[in-house]
Amino acid sequence: MSAHYVGRFAPSPTGPLHAGSLVAALASWLDARAHGGRWLVRIEDVDTPRCVPGADRFILEQLARCGLMPDAPPVWQSQRGALYEHALDRLKAAGWAYPCGCSRKDIELALAAQGVAHQRHGERVYPGTCRKGLSGKPARAWRLRTVHADGLAVVIDWTDRRLGPQRQDLSAAVGDFVLKRADGLWAYQLAVVVDDGAQGITHIVRGEDLADNTARQIHLQCLLGLPTPRYLHTPLVLDAQGEKLSKQTGAQALDTRDPLTAVRAAASVLGLEAQGVDLGSLLAALVAAWRARWL
Ligand code: GLU
Numbered sequence: 001m002s003a004h005y006v007g008r009f010a011p012s013p014t015g016p017l018h019a020g021s022l023v024a025a026l027a028s029w030l031d032a033r034a035h036g037g038r039w040l041v042r043i044e045d046v047d048t049p050r051c052v053p054g055a056d057r058f059i060l061e062q063l064a065r066c067g068l069m070p071d072a073p074p075v076w077q078s079q080r081g082a083l084y085e086h087a088l089d090r091l092k093a094a095g096w097a098y099p100c101g102c103s104r105k106d107i108e109l110a111l112a113a114q115g116v117a118h119q120r121h122g123e124r125v126y127p128g129t130c131r132k133g134l135s136g137k138p139a140r141a142w143r144l145r146t147v148h149a150d151g152l153a154v155v156i157d158w159t160d161r162r163l164g165p166q167r168q169d170l171s172a173a174v175g176d177f178v179l180k181r182a183d184g185l186w187a188y189q190l191a192v193v194v195d196d197g198a199q200g201i202t203h204i205v206r207g208e209d210l211a212d213n214t215a216r217q218i219h220l221q222c223l224l225g226l227p228t229p230r231y232l233h234t235p236l237v238l239d240a241q242g243e244k245l246s247k248q249t250g251a252q253a254l255d256t257r258d259p260l261t262a263v264r265a266a267a268s269v270l271g272l273e274a275q276g277v278d279l280g281s282l283l284a285a286l287v288a289a290w291r292a293r294w295l
Helices: 019-034 055-065 081-093 104-113 188-198 208-223 259-269 279-294
Strands: 006-009 038-043 097-100 141-144 155-160 164-169 177-180 203-207 230-234
Touching (some): 006 019, 019 038, 019 230, 019 259, 019 279, 038 055, 081 097, 081 141, 081 177, 141 208, 155 208, 155 230, 188 208, 203 208, 208 230, 259 279
Parallel strands (some): 006 038
Antiparallel strands (some): 097 141, 141 177
């Protein structure tokens, strides 16, 4: 086993795995096995209103049926709030995190006043209103600066093993983003970075729909003194309309009654062909195919 490789699959328990989530799970498992490393599973249940009771156990069962067994007991983000609080405290102390008193409406109005119509995935780029202070408003959320103290934008360059070189100007593309929400819940960006750091994750393999979050996460890693893992974002499974499969668009739960077929279908999305008379031999052949392609 390589002491230097730790990978993970980090599902949100908002429903069962579907064909698309198995692709990410399988790819992260294959990469860990091909490197002789460890593979962990982390249940990302911080967004409690979106979590479905029992989905966590169901996902772990679906993974097990497909032969994807973690090398350590899974962890649940809902039990790790103290770690996130500590990280937020550090970011506050360093002057990078600040309280924000803006409602959605305030943000709309501030953007309209600037003549900005820019919209991104339905999310507005935060105009930075509270960066210089709350102006008497009560604090609602905590945000992270995407500009340096001298006013220069934070620009992140990174390289994806599959997609190649990437660059994002965080201040223009996303704006100061939320670390702790107005409803008191931890934001995905903070929780994922703190946990990847705490669990010593060296390689992140996940769906391409998450690639756009990577620059924000690298910014946080740098501020928290955490190493940046290597990234590989896998192809998405599209439905008949060309939309990414997702629970929101009603993707079918993955059928694991025939795990060989499910694993073969996920492997073919990754461009891997392999034969196997049973799950064990199929997975072993896929590890070899993955190694030949990505290592
Ligand atoms: N929990 C996230 C999701 O299910 C994935 C997080 C990650 O892999 O970084 O979409």
